[in-house]
Amino acid sequence: MFKILEKEVLAKGIKRINVKAPMIANKTKAGNFIILRIDEKGERIPLTVADYDRETGIISIIFQEVGYTTKQLGSLEVGEHIKDIVGPLGKHIELEGYKKVVCLGGGSGTALLYPKVKAFYNKGSEVIAITGARTKDLIILEDELAEISNKLYIATDDGSYGHHGFVTDILKDLLEEDQEIDLVVAIGPVPMMKAVADMTAAYGVETIVSLNSLMVDGTGMCGGCRVTVGGETKFTCVDGPAFDGHQVDFNELINRLSFYKDEEEVHQCRLDE
Numbered sequence: 001m002f003k004i005l006e007k008e009v010l011a012k013g014i015k016r017i018n019v020k021a022p023m024i025a026n027k028t029k030a031g032n033f034i035i036l037r038i039d040e041k042g043e044r045i046p047l048t049v050a051d052y053d054r055e056t057g058i059i060s061i062i063f064q065e066v067g068y069t070t071k072q073l074g075s076l077e078v079g080e081h082i083k084d085i086v087g088p089l090g091k092h093i094e095l096e097g098y099k100k101v102v103c104l105g106g107g108s109g110t111a112l113l114y115p116k117v118k119a120f121y122n123k124g125s126e127v128i129a130i131t132g133a134r135t136k137d138l139i140i141l142e143d144e145l146a147e148i149s150n151k152l153y154i155a156t157d158d159g160s161y162g163h164h165g166f167v168t169d170i171l172k173d174l175l176e177e178d179q180e181i182d183l184v185v186a187i188g189p190v191p192m193m194k195a196v197a198d199m200t201a202a203y204g205v206e207t208i209v210s211l212n213s214l215m216v217d218g219t220g221m222c223g224g225c226r227v228t229v230g231g232e233t234k235f236t237c238v239d240g241p242a243f244d245g246h247q248v249d250f251n252e253l254i255n256r257l258s259f260y261k262d263e264e265e266v267h268q269c270r271l272d273e
């Protein structure tokens, strides 16, 4: 059992919980994720470890309430418990050899971006962070990102805060002006990551994306999370979730993510009744 020590609402429908999980905190690196199950009969859901403290043994999990399980997770209060947390899972990202890194997060993808920004910054890279959302109220982790980056840009679709437009607009300007950028990390909705990868390919800048495939076991056995990268089948849970953005078959990923759309809509209607 894993006790919830703190809980915070970061934006409408986006929450952060801090959980005591010393063994996971001790082994997690940027890019790893966990799979949790709230109770005996619960669904297993993968979530990125947004932050971890090896000394206190506390991990932070940030999630958007988009379905039954994430809403159930969001309803748990401080002092309540999560039945199982398995992790760290997946491969951590390599930090060596990058002088200037641009990290972009879209929507709740910013939560997944945060540990990467922190890791590159602590490693000594110059880090430019870009975060965006539909509107100002959905921007998360602004203060935290400002603390661990050399420069932070913000974009909102409706222009209510920062640049009026998309994170990719800011990236394009940076790529035009700065030939020193040697890595771009993009995490967010798949169309956004695809747009970034298409853009950076034209500038010849290495790009990492973090894929949000459907997962079941998280150990490479079920095949549910398979993606095509560089023409080869890869499992997001054990080979990723971070991959070379220029090699990912995004169209196949978009198709696979919509595979259970009808069932999800039916389930959501039942929950709303």
Ligand code: FES
Pocket (backbone or CB within 6 Å): 214, 215, 216, 217, 218, 219, 220, 221, 222, 223, 224, 225, 226, 235, 236, 237, 238
């Ligand atoms: Fe089953 Fe990756 S979740 S193989």
